[in-house]
Amino acid sequence: xxxxxxxxxxxxxxxxxxxxxxxxxxxxxxxxxxxxxxxxxxxxxxxxxxxxxxxxxxxxxxxxxxxxxxxxxxxxxxxxxxxxxxxxxxxxxxxxxxxxxxxxxxxxxxxxxxxxxxxxxxxxxxxxxxxxxxxxxxxxxxxxxxxxxxxxxxxxxxxxxxxxxxxxxxxxxxxxxxxxxxxxxxxxxxxxxxxxxxxxxxxxxxxxxxxxxxxxxxxxxxx
Numbered sequence: 645x646x647x648x649x650x651x652x653x654x655x656x657x658x659x660x661x662x663x664x665x666x667x668x669x670x671x672x673x674x675x676x677x678x679x680x681x682x683x684x685x686x687x688x689x690x691x692x693x694x695x696x697x698x699x700x701x702x703x704x705x706x707x708x709x710x711x712x713x714x715x716x717x718x719x720x721x722x723x724x725x726x727x728x729x730x731x732x733x734x735x736x737x738x739x740x741x742x743x744x745x746x747x748x749x750x751x752x753x754x755x756x757x758x759x760x761x762x763x764x765x766x767x768x769x770x771x772x773x774x775x776x777x778x779x780x781x782x783x784x785x786x787x788x789x790x791x792x793x794x795x796x797x798x799x800x801x802x803x804x805x806x807x808x809x810x811x812x813x814x815x816x817x818x819x820x821x822x823x824x825x826x827x828x829x830x831x832x833x834x835x836x837x838x839x840x841x842x843x844x845x846x847x848x849x850x851x852x853x854x855x856x857x858x859x860x861x862x863x864x865x866x867x
Contacts, residue, residue: 675723676727676760677759678728678758678759679720679758679760679761679762680729680732680753680756680758680760680761681762681764682732682763682764682765683731683734683763684733684734684735684768685735686712686847686856687711687712687713688700688732689701689703689733695841696841697844701713702848704835704839704844704848704852704853705849710850710853711853712764712853712854716729716857719857719861730756736749737786738768738769739769739770741778741782742778746785746786747789750789750790754789754794757793758794758797759797759798760797760798760864761790761799762799762800762802763801763819765811765815766803766804766806769811771808774810776810779811783815784817787799787818787819799818799819799820800820800821800860800863800864801818801819801821802821802859802863803821803823805848806846807825812825820863822859824856824859827848827852827856832852833848833849834847834849835847836849
């Protein structure tokens with residue numbers, strides 16, 4: 645009788661332990677293995693002493709591990725240590741969308757065959773003199789180009805940190821979209837006062853970078 649009671653107690657204890665300790669997610673069950681992030685200086689900016697920027701990561705973050713790309717990378721790798729995250733600055737497409745030859749410069753992105761693309765642009769698309777129909781035409785072509793030979797790739801577009809309604813509206817038409825517009829209303833999300841150059845100081849602070857990463861990550865969890 646005592647032996648039976650002891651066996652029952654140990655079994656119950658084992659069940660309680662199982663409930664408390666969540667097993668790690670197997671690599672095979674992790675959602676993404678190959679992530680491509682396309683953005684602008686918020687994604688990556690090489691050092692430029694002319695504007696007082698000395699980093700080689702997302703502009704205005706105080707350290708590389710604090711920009712939104714690195715914060716997301718950590719989250720992806722927590723789920724799947726083998727996940728590869730590639731980030732590139734494509735700000736020239738924003739500025740030169742009418743004539744930019746993305747088919748030449750973006751060929752490498754096709755060859756990566758990512759299972760997820762995060763499109764994080766909009767700030768460098770000038771709203772004054774904007775040719776919205778041409779921008780939509782070129783953006784639609786770009787999305788089609790990125791999906792060639794990779795039709796199952798998931799694309800998440802994250803809107804402008806500075807608030808660009810025209811660009812956001814277009815991006816929202818061609819993939820899952822998440823707005824960052826609300827972040828632009830809170831000046832503590834910007835690096836105001838941390839840099840002498842106005843353009844740099846308008847970029848996300850560490851707090852802003854964290855907020856961007858959280859908005860994107862929460863959207864991915866529902867994707």
